[in-house]
Amino acid sequence: MxxxxxxxxxxxxxxxxxxxxxxxxxxxxxxxxxxxxxxxxxxxxxxxxxRDCAVVEAGGARLAFTTDAYVVQPMFFPGGSIGDLAVNGTVNDLAMAGATPLYLSAAFILEEGTPLADLGRITAAMGAAATAAGVRLVTGDTKVVGHGNGDGVYLTTSGVGVVADGVEIEPRRATVGDAVLVSGDLGRHGVAVLSCREGLEFGTTVASDTAPLHGLVAAMLATGADLHVLRDPTRGGLAAALNEIAATARVGVELTERDLPVPDGVADACHLLGLDPLQVANEGRLVAFVDADQADDVLAAMRAHPYGTGARRIGTCVADHPGMVVARTALGGTRVISMPIGEQLPRIC
Amino acid sequence: MxxxxxxxxxxxxxxxxxxxxxxxxxxxxxxxxxxxxxxxxxxxxxxxxxRDCAVVEAGGARLAFTTDAYVVQPMFFPGGSIGDLAVNGTVNDLAMAGATPLYLSAAFILEEGTPLADLGRITAAMGAAATAAGVRLVTGDTKVVGHGNGDGVYLTTSGVGVVADGVEIEPRRATVGDAVLVSGDLGRHGVAVLSCREGLEFGTTVASDTAPLHGLVAAMLATGADLHVLRDPTRGGLAAALNEIAATARVGVELTERDLPVPDGVADACHLLGLDPLQVANEGRLVAFVDADQADDVLAAMRAHPYGTGARRIGTCVADHPGMVVARTALGGTRVISMPIGEQLPRIC
Structure with a gap:
């Protein structure tokens, strides 16, 4: 205390x-x-x-409402920038509640001395990402802090969407027997950002996976399956996302290690730096918990969507070890996938 | 270019x-x-x-949606803190659209090394302000930046409210003949913040006027008057607010200088520092444009409300000099109240 x-x-x-x-x-x-x-x-x-995203009632409508601050450093990285990250990240928080994203706000905290050209590139990236996601940037704010009291551009986006009646997607709904699905390979965003920090250059270029996922979620919902939980494994990676769900629903999660899709470039960078790829941030991936007998239909719908071509089943929700995530290794043993404690990669989003 | x-x-x-x-x-x-x-x-x-506040349609509801970043320095000042400021400011942006504020989000950007006790005081102030305003803090985010890349706590709040049918409060509705009303005296917030910056101590203590204004707006609407424009004169003060309205609606605004309520403590501080009190920020005041023949009813309703006891008429919306704000001086002449160009008092909110 x-x-x-x-x-x-x-x-x-x-x-x-x-x-x-x-x-x-x-x-x-x-x-x-x-x-x-x-x-x-x-x-x-x-x-x-x-909550990452609140589902609330306003004027008779069922709304999703979310906010995220972005402090990623550097502001431009392979595959994206703070601008598209801030749009896609907030769109995804809405999507993970099963909402159709509609409106975004953007509040800038600018450091004195930041090139206006950088700000222009960022707003252009935001506009392109918003147009691609079908959302509108309807309101905003701009503040300036002195040189040395910021670091270029900090950007907070908030989002509002509507949630259809009957859609109840929440961590507490993870149920023993659920299949655990992931929409694609893991760790690209974190490694992409890290790869362009001063003094850390790898041989291969890994690009961020930043993408809006509400279209993928709509395709999954269109199968008629009852999606129990959706989560985008951002900061803290898959490990944090699954541990949070397991703790909230008081269930265990059992993964099969060889089914975890870690691309070679990510694996190499993590090996070099002593990072756990399951704790590295993703910005265009989702994890889903769904009834096992609906899992094949949902997987087929995911694979037919551009942002779900790499979808696969990675595990099962179990009654054993509630609140804990374990992975079966190739040797037949198990290892605990623990909740990250602190910060493996600062300012990754 | x-x-x-x-x-x-x-x-x-x-x-x-x-x-x-x-x-x-x-x-x-x-x-x-x-x-x-x-x-x-x-x-x-x-x-x-x-727009400071967007009015949009979502799921059949008419919503107001707004965001503001707060970087005020110091974070604690006479009459308030960044916490209540961030709640009241976002509540007020909703209120100036005639909305009933319902839900707020809060995204923190914390500098490494900031005392957790400061953060605790800030969240307690936010909770108290939200409770007083009858809004709920339903979602949020927390990011950390390195020491020297921030300055204590930066806080971005966003808000959602509902707007009743028939309420159309927008700057473009300012109409020639409208009475221009203000809800109380001017300049307290800016002087309060300035007074506790290092090396700037005045003899008198001026406290910030930070307050939630949606109850006052509801009382004004309850008179049945057609409120054309509402604006909270924050950064840039009354001068910026009126110039923006005049420019948007292509009307002139004529003030009577002796009716502008500047308290002695504010006047003294401004005199000492060479500031124009009409450009100093307020955080618990509003300006209203309303049909002249409804002005007395609206003023009576304002004066009966705790946050409108100092309400008065300060001027008229005129056909002359569209886009320009002038004040009639005590000597019978006029002076132009110009739009502030840059920053008179950095990091005031």
Whole structure:
């Protein structure tokens, strides 16, 4: 228990009275900060503030509402930029609730001295991504901070979409027996960003997988299957996404290690840097939990969609070890896929 | 015309190829950046992206949707903090469209090393402000940047509300003959923030006016009056708000200088620092344009509300000098109240 002046934190935060990089990593430390400091601070006003995407009622409509801040560094990387990332990421948070994305807002925090040409490239990328995703950028804000109080452009997008009646896609609905599907290979975004940071150049170029996934979700829903859970494995990668679902639904997840699709370029970079590819961020992939007997139909629909050609089944939702994710290795043993604690790759999105 | 590599700006931005403080001031340079760089970058996806608050249709509901980034420095100041400012400011953007605010999101960009106790004080202030305003914090995000790439806490809030049928409150509706009303005295927020910056201490303490204004707007609407325009005069103050309305509606605005309510503490601080109180930010005030024959009813309703006790009429919407704001002085002459160009007080909100 950290003793704050005038503010007491109801549960222990790890060993630090200050913000550290790990609080932004999307793993256990991020979750602790949100659950034990931010949401309690909100009090009665923040009952659902720990959700990536809220589904709420307004004026008789069933809305999805989400927000994400983007601080990726560098702002331009193989396969994308902070601009398309900020549009696609918010579109995807809406899509993971089964929503049709409609409107986006964009708030810029600009560092003094940032080239306006960079800002122009970013807004052009945002416009192209929004047009491709069929969403409209309808409102925004621009603030400027002094040189040395920012780092180029920070960009927060929020999104609003509509959720059809009957669609209930939530982590708590993961059910023993569900097939666990993934829409494509893993780790491209994180390695793409890392590959162009100063002093870290690999032989192969891995491009970010950034993409809008609501069309893929619509194709999956069109099969008539009851999708229980959808999640885009961004910060913290597949490991964080599956651990969060397992913990929320109190189920176990069992993966088959040889079915986990890690491309060679990602595997090589991770090997070199000592990273776990299952903890590396993706920005154009989704994980789905679906009734096992509907899994083949859903997989076929995914593979027929441009953003799901690499879809495959990677595991099963099990009654054993609730809250835990394990992988069966090629040798017949199992290893635990643990929740990342802190920050493996800072400022990846 | 600035020649960007790979990106050409369709209209001149003032003399700089880089972001400068003035781009964040809420005056002419901010407007140029949005109109000539950001919105054109968006292309077809950004038709209304220059609006503070968009009114859109979703699932049969008429929604207001807005976003604002907050970078105020220092984060705690007399009368408030970045936390209540971020809640009230977004509530007010919704209210200025005549919306009932319902849901807020909050995205944090935290600098490494920021005391968690500060974050706790901020989230507690957000929760208290949200509860007071009757809105719910339903979703959020948290990112961390390195020490020296931020400045404590940057906070972006977005908001969703519903707009009743028949309510059409927009700058373009300002009409010749309208009475121009203000809900209270001017300049408190800007002076409050400035007063506690290092090395700038005044004899008197002026507290920020930060407050949620949707209840006041509801009271004004309840009179049955046709409110044409509402605006909260934040960055750039009353001068920026009125100039923007005058330019949008192609009308003139004539103020009576002696009716402009500037409290002594604000006047003293502005005199000392060479600031124009009409350009200083407010965070709990609104300006209204309303039919002159309904103005007395609206003023009475405003004065009966806790956030409108200081309401008064300050001027008239005129056919002369369209796009321009002038004030009649005590000596019988007139002076032009011009649009602020750049940044008088950086990081005021």
């Amino acid at each position: 950290i003793d704050f002046e005038g503010w007491s934190c109801p549960a222990p935060l790890r060993d630090t009275p200050h913000v550290v990089a790990g609080h932004g990593g999307g793993g256990a430390m991020s979750a602790e900060l949100v659950r034990h400091l931010i949401v309690p601070g909100y009090g009665d006003a923040g009952g659902t503030a720990d | 600035i020649d960007f590599e790979g990106w050409s700006c369709p209209a001149p931005l003032r003399d700089t190829p880089h972001v400068v403080a003035g781009h964040g001031g809420g005056g002419a340079m901010s407007a140029e950046l949005v109109r000539h760089l950001i919105v054109p970058g968006y292309g077809d996806a950004g038709g209304t992206a220059d």
